[in-house]
Amino acid sequence: MVNHLHGRPDSPVHRLSAALKLGLVLVIIVATVLAPIQWRAWFIGEAVLLVLTASLSQLPLFFLFRRLLVLSPFVLGVVLVNAFQPAGRDKWLAVAAKSVLCLLTVILVSNTTPFSQILRVLKSIHVPALLITTLALMHRYLFVLMDESERMRRARASRTFTRGRRFHWNTLATVVGQLFVRASERAERIYDAMCARGWK
Amino acid sequence: MNAAIEIANLKYRYHDGTEALCGVSFRVAPGECVALLGPNGSGKSTLLLHLNGILPEKLSGDGTVKILGEPVAPRNLETIRREVGLVFQDPDDQLFCPTVQEDVAFGPQQLGLEDTEVAARVDKSLAQVGLTGFGRRATHHLSHGEKRRVCLAGVLACEPAILILDEPTSDLDPRGRREFKALLRQIPATKLIATHDLELVVELCSRAIVLDRGSVVADGPMFELLNDEKLMLEHGLERPHILRHQHPH
Amino acid sequence: MHIPDGFIDGKTAAVTAVISVAGVGFALRQVRRELPPRRVPLLGLAAAFLFAAQMVNFPVAGGTSGHLVGGTLVAALLGPSAAVVVVTTVLIVQCFLFQDGGVMALGANVFNMAILNSVVGYMIYRVVCQWLTGIRGRVTAIAFAAWCATVLAAICCAGQLAWSGTVPWSVAFPAMATVHMFIGVGEGLISALVFLAVYRARPDLITETALTGQPKRLGELVRYSLLVTLGVAVFVAPFACSWPDGLDSVADKFGFSHKMAPLLPAPAPNYLVPGIHWAVGATAVAGAAGSLIVFALALLMGRWLVPKPKDL
Numbered sequence: 001m002v003n004h005l006h007g008r009p010d011s012p013v014h015r016l017s018a019a020l021k022l023g024l025v026l027v028i029i030v031a032t033v034l035a036p037i038q039w040r041a042w043f044i045g046e047a048v049l050l051v052l053t054a055s056l057s058q059l060p061l062f063f064l065f066r067r068l069l070v071l072s073p074f075v076l077g078v079v080l081v082n083a084f085q086p087a088g089r090d091k092w093l094a095v096a097a098k099s100v101l102c103l104l105t106v107i108l109v110s111n112t113t114p115f116s117q118i119l120r121v122l123k124s125i126h127v128p129a130l131l132i133t134t135l136a137l138m139h140r141y142l143f144v145l146m147d148e149s150e151r152m153r154r155a156r157a158s159r160t161f162t163r164g165r166r167f168h169w170n171t172l173a174t175v176v177g178q179l180f181v182r183a184s185e186r187a188e189r190i191y192d193a194m195c196a197r198g199w200k
Numbered sequence: 201m202n203a204a205i206e207i208a209n210l211k212y213r214y215h216d217g218t219e220a221l222c223g224v225s226f227r228v229a230p231g232e233c234v235a236l237l238g239p240n241g242s243g244k245s246t247l248l249l250h251l252n253g254i255l256p257e258k259l260s261g262d263g264t265v266k267i268l269g270e271p272v273a274p275r276n277l278e279t280i281r282r283e284v285g286l287v288f289q290d291p292d293d294q295l296f297c298p299t300v301q302e303d304v305a306f307g308p309q310q311l312g313l314e315d316t317e318v319a320a321r322v323d324k325s326l327a328q329v330g331l332t333g334f335g336r337r338a339t340h341h342l343s344h345g346e347k348r349r350v351c352l353a354g355v356l357a358c359e360p361a362i363l364i365l366d367e368p369t370s371d372l373d374p375r376g377r378r379e380f381k382a383l384l385r386q387i388p389a390t391k392l393i394a395t396h397d398l399e400l401v402v403e404l405c406s407r408a409i410v411l412d413r414g415s416v417v418a419d420g421p422m423f424e425l426l427n428d429e430k431l432m433l434e435h436g437l438e439r440p441h442i443l444r445h446q447h448p449h
Numbered sequence: 450m451h452i453p454d455g456f457i458d459g460k461t462a463a464v465t466a467v468i469s470v471a472g473v474g475f476a477l478r479q480v481r482r483e484l485p486p487r488r489v490p491l492l493g494l495a496a497a498f499l500f501a502a503q504m505v506n507f508p509v510a511g512g513t514s515g516h517l518v519g520g521t522l523v524a525a526l527l528g529p530s531a532a533v534v535v536v537t538t539v540l541i542v543q544c545f546l547f548q549d550g551g552v553m554a555l556g557a558n559v560f561n562m563a564i565l566n567s568v569v570g571y572m573i574y575r576v577v578c579q580w581l582t583g584i585r586g587r588v589t590a591i592a593f594a595a596w597c598a599t600v601l602a603a604i605c606c607a608g609q610l611a612w613s614g615t616v617p618w619s620v621a622f623p624a625m626a627t628v629h630m631f632i633g634v635g636e637g638l639i640s641a642l643v644f645l646a647v648y649r650a651r652p653d654l655i656t657e658t659a660l661t662g663q664p665k666r667l668g669e670l671v672r673y674s675l676l677v678t679l680g681v682a683v684f685v686a687p688f689a690c691s692w693p694d695g696l697d698s699v700a701d702k703f704g705f706s707h708k709m710a711p712l713l714p715a716p717a718p719n720y721l722v723p724g725i726h727w728a729v730g731a732t733a734v735a736g737a738a739g740s741l742i743v744f745a746l747a748l749l750m751g752r753w754l755v756p757k758p759k760d761l
Contacts, residue, residue, distance in 0.1 A: 034459045098455030116298045134538045137493025145501040176502045177646025183498040184654045187491040189293040192254045196286045198310030
């Protein structure tokens with residue numbers, strides 16, 4: 001899941017400016033959601049454009065497809081609900097088409113734009129500094145904490161000889177609790193490190 | 201001439217009441233490279249955090265700490281932190297920016313330097329630690345040795361007069377350790393290194409201070425201290441192999 | 450409960466976006482005011498923590514597993530405004546990095562999971578803490594509060610879907626509400642267990658249990674309540690009012706509408722208090738009964754997890 005954000009191939013899509021890409025994402029998504037499903041040409045045109053961009057971006061097809069599949073339970077639900085209603089077909093078709101196209105747009109942009117660039121764009125539109133710092137730190141330590149969580153779980157599992165959901169839940173809850181404690185302690189050390197280099 | 205670091209009767213208690221430092225005193229002259237030795241839990245890290253004003257939290261603790269003749273006080277924390285570069289024990293705590301470039305640039309930016317000057321310092325520091333071209337790399341994806349070098353670069357970019365390192369070579373493989381030692385040797389700043397790596401001490405430091413349970417139990421020329429087997433064993437250390445075989449220098 | 454793009458329409462997205470921006474903006478201001486500088490990195494780390502915690506599988510039965518959502522837990526640990534900021538951060542990263550939840554739907558997702566979940570969860574938690582003291586009380590409180598918050602967030606989500614015309618209320622509401630009543634039990638249990646684990650390891654980390662006692666947050670909560678009430682009024686109320694008619698027609702078709710009436714002790718010969726339709730009454734009674742049952746369960750769990758009453 002993480003791997004596709006790093007070590008990316010260089011493609012024309014990757015090289016576009018982040019601000020441009022994010023702006024396009026917004027425009028495309030808003031337009032797609034607001035467009036009535038009757039405008040078939042619009043949706044088909046959009047799909048073609050996105051597929052072209054996808055091939056330009058050199059992102060593996062299998063990866064794209066797998067990400068899109070995440071939508072399937074939601075779409076299936078809506079299809080089922082609306083299938084037996086008079087205006088149903090148009091409605092579920094609209095939801096399915098729009099959600100797939102919007103998701104594809106976001107997948108393409110987020111996998112060709114480093115997160116720090118996205119943050120820079122947010123900063124330039126005056127998103128409050130506290131939120132930007134929080135987003136940056138979350139992103140930086142996300143994988144560190146996930147690794148810690150995995151290691152703790154494995155260490156616990158190595159010493160678990162009981163089968164039983166109650167024991168299991170207790171163990172997992174302790175791991176999660178420990179994760180919070182470690183995260184808090186790390187936060188304090190990070191604050192010290194920031195101060196040591198002059199942060200105010 | 202002013203001592204680079206001057207500590208007099210420093211005391212500190214943890215939140216739960218245990219005494220971490222019980223009246224620590226010593227001086228470090230400019231240009232010296234001093235090793236801070238001691239078993240785990242002796243208070244080394246706590247002591248180091250006093251040298252740039254991070255501890256005590258209320259800055260009204262017992263004892264005095266003077267950096268380049270100036271006592272550490274709330275009003276001059278900025279200048280103190282400019283002169284004292286502290287490299288933390290866990291590189292993940294210190295590398296809090298997403299890319300190498302941004303992290304090394306953090307210090308110079310906080311100093312208020314112009315963008316061009318910041319960029320120049322970043323390039324210079326990365327070159328000093330042998331990581332030219334690593335600017336765009338994501339910090340999360342560096343190897344442990346690379347992370348430690350980026351941490352050092354980030355501190356060097358502020359051009360401090362005093363360099364303080366907390367366990368700089370722990371978790372490094374032998375090559376990493378050799379490379380890091382070579383780096384440190386080339387840095388002219390006054391150095392205080394808390395470490396368990398006794399080979400590093402022998403190779404780089406002229407003086408050693410042994411801390412145990414919050415008190416200084418020995419302070420003198422490195423060779424003398426490290427060769428004192430009884431002293432070493434008594435305080436959770438040992439006489440390093442490199443000295444055992446009496447290698448001529 | 451992350452709503453993807455295309456499931457809510459333009460007007461719903463716009464309204465939720467406005468409410469959410471107001472709520473998050475307010476939360477940021479609150480946090481800046483009350484959080485000491487030392488704790489600023491904690492927000493980012495707490496967000497990373499929440500994300501990592503959400504990935505932990507709590508096995509349920511067969512191949513299914515439960516996961517923590519965590520809004521109420523974070524609110525109990527760090528306060529409501531910090532929780533709003535932390536969960537919003539998680540949602541933004543999930544949206545952009547992992548494409549979990551839509552971009553236009555971010556407003557709705559933030560309202561449901563960051564604002565409603567955290568704030569309502571916190572309020573219920575504090576209310577219960579007033580009655581039940583000690584760590585046992587807190588454990589009970591957080592379990593119950595997390596359950597309520599989960600169910601309410603789900604109901605709001607259903608309202609947003611219905612208002613967009615994607616799924617009719619008569620389907621969305623029962624589906625979301627019942628499913629989340631079960632999911633909420635897991636959420637309550639996990640939140641309580643984790644809270645207890647943190648309390649046992651480092652009670653000083655829990656901002657809300659600082660030695661000075663739980664901070665007064667009346668002004669803050671009043672403002673959040675207004676925002677939350679606004680949202681509920683827009684997304685849920687219209688349906689709650691018109692729904693009974695829809696249900697009536699379904700009931701008529703299947704011929705059991707009159708069989709329902711005797712379920713409720715009617716002070717008046719026909720239906721209930723005049724003006725309140727039986728369907729709303731029935732739902733209210735069911736909701737209250739469900740809540741009481743869950744509260745009783747939470748009490749039992751509190752007793753089980755914390756053997757002796759301890760003072761905070």
